[in-house]
Amino acid sequence: xxxxxxxxxxxxxxxxxxxxxxxxxxxxxxxxxxxxxxxxxxxxxxxxxxxxxxxxxxxxxxxxxxxxxxxxxxxxxxxxxxxxxxxxxxxxxxxxxxxxxxxxxxxxxxxxxxxxxxxxxxxxxxxxxxxxxxxxxxxxxxxxxxxxxxxxxxxxxxxxxxxxxxxxxxxxxxxxxxxxxxxxxxxxxxxxxxxxxxxxxxxxxxxxxxxxxxxxxxx
Numbered sequence: 001x002x003x004x005x006x007x008x009x010x011x012x013x014x015x016x017x018x019x020x021x022x023x024x025x026x027x028x029x030x031x032x033x034x035x036x037x038x039x040x041x042x043x044x045x046x047x048x049x050x051x052x053x054x055x056x057x058x059x060x061x062x063x064x065x066x067x068x069x070x071x072x073x074x075x076x077x078x079x080x081x082x083x084x085x086x087x088x089x090x091x092x093x094x095x096x097x098x099x100x101x102x103x104x105x106x107x108x109x110x111x112x113x114x115x116x117x118x119x120x121x122x123x124x125x126x127x128x129x130x131x132x133x134x135x136x137x138x139x140x141x142x143x144x145x146x147x148x149x150x151x152x153x154x155x156x157x158x159x160x161x162x163x164x165x166x167x168x169x170x171x172x173x174x175x176x177x178x179x180x181x182x183x184x185x186x187x188x189x190x191x192x193x194x195x196x197x198x199x200x201x202x203x204x205x206x207x208x209x210x211x212x213x214x215x216x217x218x219x
Contacts, residue, residue, distance in 0.1 A: 002083070005031045005057065006064030008214040011076035014176045015064055016213065018080050018169060020206035022088045031063050077106040077173050084169035091168050101163045102170045109177040112148035116141040117180030124183050142187060149181070149191050157193035167201075175201040 006012030019026035034040035034050040084092035093099035128134025162170035188195040
């Protein structure tokens, strides 16, 4: 059974969503981010990203990390691509061309969208949107998102999904990245194809099951 080290309030949600979609018996072993604990190195601290036993698995000290039959893999997007190839059937790539496209879109989302989406999300989560610094931060992030969101919106308008004209791991990876962007209350109004696609992705029972588990985990 594959083991995922992580917390639901982390990028491990991507992997849990995929596992739900394919019916994969994925064991989630709780590992908390060290910043969520008062003293992560206390003797009675729960397993966290600074625990020596976890650092032995993941020297980078970041979650999630997958262990599958002795194979260890970090980075949530890479984990999803691996799980989809090995266990995901039609959620994974059908051939080498689709595999390349799934990797391309995962990298594009990670490099062109994610950091700006997170900046927007945190500014609103911290209730800084009405402060001069927060408003400037949001405006800068939205400006940086304009080009990639136009690209993704046009692609979805033409094809309906990220790769292959069907729901796949590529949609899960991009939808979880786009979830950060949607922290802005109005930004997706300018990108109707993204908005409709994201709503459809998040209406799926596998996402809803994952999201319920995330909300059940203490902040």
